[in-house]
Amino acid sequence: MQSKKTKTLEPQTETKLAELQQTRERRTVLMQGNEAVAYGALDAGVNFFAGYPITPSTEIAEILSVELPKRNGVFVQMEDEIASICAITGASLAGAKSLTATSGPGFSLMQEGIGYAKITETPCVVVNVQRMGPSTGMPTSPAQGDIMQSKWGSHGDSPAIVLYPDSVKESYELTIRAVNLSEKYRTCVILLLDEVLGHMREAVCLPDLANVRVISRIKPTVPPHWYKHYDENQKYLSPLASYGEGYRFHVTGLTHDSHGFPTNKSTEAFEMMERLRKKISYNIRDLVQIESHKMEDATIAIFAAGIVSRAAKAAIVMARAEGIKVGLLRPLTIWPFPDDAVRKMLRNVETVIVPELNQGQFIGEIQRLTKDKSESNVISLQRCDGTLFTPNDILRKIKEVS
């Protein structure tokens, strides 16, 4: 039993990849956001999925339940989301690249497990296709209510990496990036999607597997008795051994020392907390990705993420036709927050409009950076009714402030 299980978690071999490349369609096809996430996960080398299907993320589980077994991967439908996050954390410690997909209610349940993956520095990815909340809310309606939950959802200080795509193609790309970053930084990376994006279909041509950049965790090179599970001497990115490879380590959600054993010493606690913080904040240039759209001559800027940025782009076309100089700043990585890019935006424009499908979550971050930096006017535009901003909604606001 034990040996069989180890076998299923073997990484894909060269020949297997070549085979898959031949069977995969490489022409332009109509693809759904959720489908793109599933194929992104497969192309990034994910070989373990445990989850509890929930609208509007169901297609991710559905596709992986078919595709993973074909590739010697494992698909498990769990009893709930708490078990799901625990299962992907455990699978990752055994050497798998693991992922789960959920929506708001499940994401809330997963929070403790996400904190566990972060404190134990175990790579894994949680995809949250956001729906209207709170609670069960409106399962088939869009909202951006989980911006703050994705950062602060788990108790204790635990710096987050959260990515946020705006198109089907980008859902594929950022899923791969999420898996890569989780492996590189040994943490739980979160991918946020909007309900509309998860269900939306667009014409997409996926790249050849040979052109997909895949990162896998660094393995220890020291003899087993020298191995430290948390090695702070490695620029905050320490090698990771898997269970069953002969290395001894202890895994606990308690604050721990570099071998993973519980500690109450403040010096060791400080070391661990600093490592969790610094591995994100010292690598902010690697983590932050933004799109700057028509910002060169803009006097008004829109700050928007995900699907809202698409309405903003349409509004920009209309506003510019009338001679109003508007641009868009769009974060692809929302946490860590792109402070530098936002500061630059605040210096260069007179007004910033922040449209979001919630009761005001991004706006607080912009205001945090506004205080001492500039005199630009920051305006919040909120919607929380299960529908999208239309380009006209944003255009109206642009005209109001121009």
Added chain:
Amino acid sequence: MSYEIRLSGSGGQGLILAGIILARAAVIEKKRVTQTQSYGPESRGGYSRADVIISDTDIYFPEATNFNCLLALTQEACDKYLFDLRDSGILIIDTTFVKNLALAAENTYEASFTDIAQEKLGSPISTNIMSLAFLVKITGIVKEDSLKQAIAESVKPAFVDLNHKAMKIGFDLAKNYKK
């Protein structure tokens, strides 16, 4: 040029599948396309709509807001979306369910799609494909062959013939349409 189409009716009428097929036909013709949808939590009944935007340039906002063409299969859907149709937009209604029309638009096309499907194919199940084919023929937004291919790629093999038959009926209805 960007062309916005909304297919509307109630859950279970197959409008989202129709939207996917239309979008797939546009992909076959190498056009840019987005297809979005909105529906209630029920699998049958309730409202349902599918939006398809077909364009030669990048599509930013993925939902249809000012339609070039509206297909309404129920009275409720017709009343809800009628006034978002462009001035010169094409309105196609299923007179089996749409009895009152609050707008006298110049480009209105009427046919009792559901009744015709029941009569000619023995079931209303292919109303979506029949009315989609009608829409394609009237608007010319994609080629007939592309639609045929998209249907074959989108439905289970056992149902391809039935849907191609429904498509043919839709094309003929449009060809012989008299105002």
